[in-house]
Each structure stands twice: as C-alpha cells, then as structure tokens.
Amino acid sequence: MPGLLRGVARTAVVAGTATAVSNRVSRRQAGRWAQQDSGQQQQQQAPPQQAPPAAAPSSDMNDKIAQLKQLGELKAQGVLTEAEFEEQKRRILG
Numbered sequence: 001m002p003g004l005l006r007g008v009a010r011t012a013v014v015a016g017t018a019t020a021v022s023n024r025v026s027r028r029q030a031g032r033w034a035q036q037d038s039g040q041q042q043q044q045q046a047p048p049q050q051a052p053p054a055a056a057p058s059s060d061m062n063d064k065i066a067q068l069k070q071l072g073e074l075k076a077q078g079v080l081t082e083a084e085f086e087e088q089k090r091r092i093l094g
Helices: 002-045 055-077 082-093
Strands: none
Touching: 055 082
C-alpha cells in the first residue's frame, strides 16, 4: 500500500507541474500574439509612406538627356561616326 500511495503522489506532482508549465507557456504565447496584433493594428492605422514616383524617372531622364548631349557634341566634333552615334543613342534610350 505505501508503494501505491507513493506512486499516486508522484503522479499528482508530475501532473501539477505539467499543468503549471502548460499554463505558463499559454500565457506567454497569448502575450506574444497580443503584441503582434497590436503591432499589425498600428501598421494598418499608419498611412503608407511612399516616395513620389516622379522623382526617379525625372533624374533618370535628366541623365539620359545629358548623355545624349555629350554624344551629339562628340558627333559634331567628328569623334563619332553617324553609325556609332545611332548605336550609342539606341543603347541609352533602349
């Protein structure tokens, strides 16, 4: 009989410990999920900040225009032939 009581007591301690650990893990997970939910809500409420799309093409277009002007000057000086000029112009624009 003492062996049976000892086994029942041991089982009760193990079960109680397992329950306590399980509850602690559940609380931690619930806390993490709550933090994630509040973070997602803040992201949804914040207005999206986007760079103006016109800025990048404008600077790109300015670079292309500057390169075409340089090509035109080189062609006018006789450094580039008509075929070379057309090939470089196609490369810049295409």
